[in-house]
Amino acid sequence: MNQMSTVSSLALAGASKTSKKEAASVEFRNVTKRYGRVVAVDDVSFSIAAGELVTLLGPSGCGKTTTLRMIAGLEMASEGQILIGNRDVTHLSAADRDVSMVFQSYALFPHMSVLENVAYGPTVQGISKKEAYAMAMEKLALVGLSGLEKRAPSELSGGQQQRVAVARALVLEPQVLLFDEPLSNLDAKLRRRVREDIRELQQSLNLTVAYVTHDQEEALAVSDRIIVMSNARIAQTGTPRELYEEPADLFVADFIGDANILDGVVLDQEGSKARVRIGGITLNLPHRGASAGPVKLAVRPDAIVLNEDPSKSTAVSGVVKKASYLGTQIEYEVDSPVGNLFVVQYSRKEPIAPGTPVSIDIMEHRGVALIPGS
Amino acid sequence: MSRATLGWIVLGWIGYAVLPWYGFDSAVAPTLSEFVLGGSGLVLGMKGAWWLLPIFAPLLMLLRPVMRPEGRLADWLTASGILGLALILLQGFSIGLNGWTFGILKALFGEPGPHQAGMGYGAALTATSFLILLCHGLAARGWCRGDAFVTSSIGIVMALIVVFVFFPVSTILASAFGDDKGSFAPILFVMKFTDRSIWGLDCLSSDLRCGVAWNTLFLGVLVAFGTTALGLAFALIATRTSFRFKKLLRVMSVLPIITPPFVIGLALILLFGRSGALSAILYEWFGVPRSRWIYGLPGVFISQLLAFTPIAFLVLIGVVQGISPTLEEASQTLRAKSWTTFLTVTLPLMRPGLANAFLLGFVESLADFGNPLVLGGNYEVLSTKIFFAVVGAQQDQGRAAVLSIILLGFTLGAFWLQHAWLGKKVYTTVTGKGDAGIPLPLPRRVAVASYLAAIPWAIFTVVIYAIILIGGFVRSMGRDYTPTLDHFLTAFRVERADWGLYFSGSAWNSFFATVKVAALSAPLTAAIGLLTAYLLTRQRFSGQRAFEFGTLLSFAIPGTVVGVSYILAFNVPPIEITGTGFILVMCFVFRNMPVGVRSGIATLSQIDKSLDEASLTLGARSFTTMRRIVLPLLRPAIVASLVYSFVRAMTAVSAVIFLVTAEYNMATTYIVGRVEAGEFGLAIAYSTVLIIVMLLAIVAIQFAVGERRLGRRSATANAAPLAVQAAP
């Protein structure tokens, strides 16, 4: 029963179907949430512009879900201010905020049919049943579930249930839509599909979306901006590219994408650039506030070039320990004087056999960054 | 400011300025002017009842946020709420019926000082308004996620618990520390507390009797285990098998709960007593000597099992139904045999239900009074000891209070153990994801064990009820089996007079009063109980544990003590309600509420919290969420608490014995009177009528509340029928 049916793409309504309500911005001002002595969210400030999709990313327990629930009004901030559309909602209850949420478990009401679930929002707002059902049918059509409205949630597949949850959240056309790990119960293929659907939906309806996930790939794929959280604080905020290319600290560098964290030494600075030396290689990188002395660098796996031609010897050499063929790319583990390296190479046909000595080069424009303050 | 807040401000003013502040002296009928303006707090205050005037101040303070809504609403509401409540309490408790109530006031201002009667509608309304406005103020400050419904509910339930549980109970427990004259005597307390008749362990070393505390504890644990096991067997058979007589089994299992006290005990004597029917057969056919084994631990144990298994069943059936079949399927796909699955998945998931059933069984056994009275023999338990300490030849209220403290200690211990055992594990099985699993059929040995336990028990129950049924229609059970309708005629004769029907039977009076009180208290009990369960599981607030404990307190204390404490607390102003039906209703509500709370908690802990949250984010307020999402999923708990509270209101004895009056005489006190007079036939006939009324009520409740739809499929066509199918 639980096998996935083929998922049709979310049938997108045309431009005529844009929300009647304007999307709203969300702003956190020095918000702290405490449970007794435990600090779940510590002095966090950020803002989400109207119509923007922002992901809250971080490992479990970092406070991202608590932050999301504070936007929804399901948790109350212990300190600080929360604004939605420039209105202070800090003390407003969930029901008084124009925010909808898609839950990780979908939270479909088991005693109601699909249609009743989706129409629930309008009916509790006092809209007549007939009108509410019409609104619900419209949203069900939007997520491609027309014809299933009479079913009980338990009679749907996981992907279908997820879309019912989305339809239910959309039906009130909220100022802000929240997603709490919406894809975690779906299989890998479906995940990619659904996250694209969500992104399309967000852009075509011009919704403000806050999205919680612990999956960095998912975050990079859907977000306008990402807020990386760690230990109840914000580690870094930025576009996916900024995070990838200019991680603010070791945590972000490691968490977003794969990175080799290498030791280097800043030799000198020149304008915005610094000369950095890793092993025998010298790179010219943006200094990002680092002064002369030892420093750590994040080197993306594809910034490292391996060369098995012994004649082209560079300053650093190493030995391939393991090679994995993954179709579009080949992944290597390389033993070298600067440390164990994880290397990805694209567009190569033949993997280098393990045990082969290689020379190592780092391409400074492909994703190498000094980590400030390390 | 919300309209609700405004509404409560208006109500507060009405209570003070329009409605009569004091209750009426019952002898005179109030005139309209007394009722509408003349008796109001404001008018009386002007006329010389100066102590009512300060209450004007917080009411004026409330006008400020009405005039200028943009102020600091929260602060104004909170401040005037606190001040108003404090003033009402202060004047209420310091000025009594006969003047000052505190010695210090007498000394300061001279005796007797001003005097006043008990609070009336006006005072009640104004006090309630202050309380609710205080809660609104706190909500506006962000308490309980800013939800005024939640803060108000907490406030009201807490206030009710304080007034109807803590206040009377502390009144009587205080007497444990006093001597006969009421002065403080801690040494006497220690002496009474450590008495050998309470804690003696002589039965271990010699053939002397053990202390009454150990007896009670032993019986309680035994009964709790027994009822939980039997209740589980019934619940499993009812939900997980295709047993043909399932419905009959369910009726059988519910019958004892609707049986008035003494009746089961009487039936057991008629069956197993020395001259009992079964004893006679055993003696004549097999030469088994007649003995008096039924008097004592065995008899009390059997009768309590009969009486309390239904409670365990009602708690457990909701839990068993709620267990997600997918979890069991998951276990099976991990190669676990069905027996292993049952042992490692199903059973642990039932832990909240099992723990609650156990707790209820234990507490019920501790508080039970009718069965030990009839069958106890020389096996003494605390509840009867307490009763006779109050009404017996010793007439030692202090001793009763000491014994109550011990009883209370046991209950709280059980409560604490239950918490420790459940721990912080999660037992959610009804989640927002549709569950497509099919409930497992029971593993063979579990099924066999369940059948073996339940079927003989059901047959036993049938025999007991056959005896009860026959007892009403023969002249004298056990001696003279001439069929007769006399008992029914004496109790329920209806004559046709010129002006209509005349209910001349001697039982009609108490019968009508009982039905009225039960019908009023049942929905109130269920509402307050389930609301409390909701607050306890779904909200987080400081003092939650104390709150939970408070709900259990009146249940844990034996009825006799509660009865006396209600008289002590509510016979004098400020709350003067003895002699009314209201006090009976409130007594039942707070004695039976814990069942609603327990079954509500057990069921709610199975329902995924994100369902509520989803509803909240969709713009439904807490109240709507409760009505549309929580309540439909709580149906088994609603049925349980409605049925239980209705039935208990009809069958309780010990608490009401002191609270009944000529108008509000209860069926059970009538029955007890009959039993005392040795008129078993009449007692049994009356009980039969009560049983039928309660059966009808249960069917009506089931029908009105309906079945919980979870959209789950069932393994067999007729699995999981909750007696009446209201929903398709």
Added chain:
Amino acid sequence: MKLTKNFAAATMLAGVATAFSFLSAGTAQAQGALVMYCGVQEEWCRAMTTAFERETGIKVAMTRKSSGEIYAQVKAEAANPRADIWWGGTGDPHMQAAEEDLTVEYKSPKNEELQDWAVRQWEQAKHRTIGIYSGALGFGYNTELIKSKGVEPKCWADLLTPKLKDEVQMADPNSSGTAYTLLATIIQIMGEEKGFEYLKALHKNVNQYTKSGAAPAKAMALGETTVGIAFMHDIVTMVVDKAPIKVVAPCEGTGYEIGSMSIIKGAKNMDNAKKFYDWALTPAAQKLGAEAKSYQVPSNKSTPVPPEAPKLNEIKLINFDFAKYGSSEERKRLLSKWDNEVKNLPK
């Protein structure tokens, strides 16, 4: 929609309020007339109520409870008494209430018509309670069960025979006034030391100390015990109900109870209470007991004694000292002595 927020709270409150108004309405008429706590059987209580209402037109609100319960309630209500008159039930709680100033003194013009024992009790209670009926303590045996035992007990002493091991039932004096009367009777007949010796010996034959005083009579009727110690009129009720029981007035003599009547201190309807008091002492009122199948001996000399009633003049009655054995101090001492020396003895 904002109003729904507090709808639940409001509903609940409205519910409570309705319950309140609905139920409290009744008491209004109740106290206009006479509120009576009745300590005998329901039927007798009802007969008294209706007869008094018919006689005087005063409406009576009657509540029936056991006398221990009535005492506990009167004591708890002392600050704001609810009842006017307490009629019936064994004398001890009445005496106790008199001792604790819960009832008031009253001298009825009918006092002269009463038996000596009733007047004596009235004097001992400092005029605060008066006897309305009396019943002697005794025992009975089940005539069918006794056959196999080969004894026919006639005296208290006969109950000690080993042939009756585990065949005697009596109530627990801690819970039952009846059993306390037995305790006091035995002590007055034999003296305290010998009396306790007797009770210890009796203990070996006692199968159960019941909670309620009348329970042994019922157990005898059902055949659950061979011998039961109780008030004789309670046993007679069973005999009238055709139980195979013989009533015995012990040869050594026996004690008795005096069913009493008191006016509650602070009664709201004092005049009516006195009216009832006077009326209840008349033969017309006292003969209602027999009609309601209660076979006590009435206190008015001219009330006809029911033929079934145990004849007091044929019973050897001891000179029962109600003042001494009714006082709470003596009672507590004797009860705890019985608890320690008799009840916990091994069989």
